[in-house]
Amino acid sequence: MHHNKTIVLIGTTGASFYGFRADLIKRLVQDKHVVYAFTSEYTNQCLEKISALGARPVTYQLSRGGLNPFSDLMALRQLVQKLKQIKADIVFSYFAKPVIYGSIAAKWAKVPVVIGMLEGLGYTFTEQPNGQTLKTRIVRNVQLLLYRLALPQLDHMIFLNRDDQQDLLEQHHIHVAQSHILGGIGLDLSQYPYREAPIEPIRFLFIGRLLKEKGIFEFIDAIRLVKSQYPNAQFTVLGAIDHANMGALKQHVLDQLIDEKLFDYPGYVTDVQSWISASSVFVLPSYREGIPRSTQEAMAMGRPVITTDVPGCRETVVDGVNGFLIPKWDAQALAERMCFFIKNPEKVNQMGSESYKIALRSYDVRDVNEKLLGIMGVSD
Known part of the structure; x- marks a missing residue:
């Protein structure tokens, strides 16, 4: 020693x-x-x-x-x-x-x-x-x-x-x-216990600073596309606006989206576990990451992941096994994958348990x- x-x-x-x-x-x-x-x-x-x-x-x-x-x-x-x-x-x-x-x-x-x-x-x-x-x-x-x-x-x-x-x-x-x-x-996996995901209704969760490169704008566009077909689908966005960043979502735009009831916005939270637990599918359409912590947290708790085929994100998903990889900057592809889970709710926990296995093995x-x-x- x-x-x-x-x-x-x-x-x-x-x-x-x-x-x-x-x-x-x-x-x-x-x-x-x-x-x-x-x-x-x-x-x-x-x-x-x-x-x-x-x-x-x-x-x-x-x-x-x-x-x-x-x-x-x-x-x-x-x-x-x-x-x-x-x-x-x-x-x-x-x-x-x-x-x-x-x-x-x-x-x-x-x-x-x-x-x-x-x-x-x-x-x-x-x-x-x-x-x-x-x-x-x-x-x-x-x-x-x-x-x-x-x-x-x-x-x-x-x-x-x-x-x-x-x-x-x-x-x-x-x-x-x-x-x-x-x-x-x-992660300290004991802090992120596996929980079966609720699927009625399917609720999609985004966690990250509200920045262009985190994919927040693609997520918003995709929500509109999904809601045009499935008006009852639910979405939650967790994270703060980084006012110092040029690519940040503007406060007045966020206020309009909240008024429009496009998604629930609790803001920045410290107890992400309870929000992951209440969600069905985790979504991160980021442009590049190291290995995103939020995705690791969602996987540890047994959530399937939709993320982009870019450095750092592609490491977290085996496409079609524990979620889906989509092309970067593609709101249409993101909407299609979210609709897949709405049409096939049984896939949520099936893919989520694969996420959990990967988290145990890797995180x-x-x-x-x-x-x-x-x-x-x-x-x-």
């Missing part, structure tokens, strides 16, 4: 540590490692929740979306100083900017093991129906330049799906010592964490 390593996790939002890293942190602490959590967006409550997991929160300054090279260089300098003070044995960064600056800082601070994880390549690598804007292409080129500088500093690079590895490393000839495909960051956080501990070199 490798005891007493000092492990630094570098992320951005405080919520990402207790939302997505809680099981990993608890496992590392249980194994007697000292864990630091570096966060650049936080509240006091966030820091308390991180401390409650057994990690030591450290704050640093990094603008998640900003393109100011001077503030990014200041962040880099700050990270180097803090990592030297801590004398880290392992640095594990996730999300684009922490992977870039955290990895360079770790190398400069002479940290023995440097690991990066990208849970998706983000909007700059996402194809759009009308092509990418000039600004997006410029940002993508800057990002690629930074990846070329940062990724060769890594001992291990982790992706969730094979497409991301191919589209970043292979297509752009970026060398990394070792790269791994994780296949999803995993158990304990198995995922064992893989991560192995990559870190701290497994038994």
Whole structure:
């Protein structure tokens, strides 16, 4: 057993540590490692929740979306100083900017093991129906330049799906010592118990930020097509408007859709389990993902999935077995697949149980964490 390593996790939002890293942190602490959590967006409550997991929160300054090279260089300098003070044995960064600056800082601070994880390549690598804007292409080129500088500093690079590895490393000839495909960051399956789906009426559920690239506009168009044939079909949308994002659904449009009673909109919720439980079919017409957590949650609870044949989404569905893969940007194809479940309600739980089997096999956080501990070199 490798005891007493000092492990630094570098992320951005405080919520990402207790939302997505809680099981990993608890496992590392249980194994007697000292864990630091570096966060650049936080509240006091966030820091308390991180401390409650057994990690030591450290704050640093990094603008998640900003393109100011001077503030990014200041962040880099700050990270180097803090990592030297801590004398880290392992640095594990996730999300684009922490992977870039955290990895360079770790190398400069002479940290023995440097690991990066990208849970998706983000909007700059996402194809759009009308092509990418000039600004997006410029940002993508800057990002690629930074990846070329940062990724060769890594001992291990982790992706969730094979497409991301191919589209970043292979297509752009970026060398990394070792790269791994994780296949999803995993769930505590006990929190998402299997429940047979209600089928009278069939209720379709979308969970995600209300963004163009999550497929919200295709979902809305598809609802109209389905309702023209089956006016009693029911739809629920969960998720907040991301006002900072140019591709967000506008508030006044959302208000009109709610007035029109096109779908139920409870907004952003924390208890997704009860909403999945009340639904029949999960729908995510996204343009690109890492491996979407919402789909994993729906599958664990036994829901069939309709999603797009794009990186990250195609990994979650065996077409015709636990749901359907549809072409991206295609509201008509989405409507047809939703109508299939309305016409064949017996298929809901039949396909849902296949989703459940896949989730047990692929999305158990304990198995995922064992893989991560192995990559870190701290497994038994």
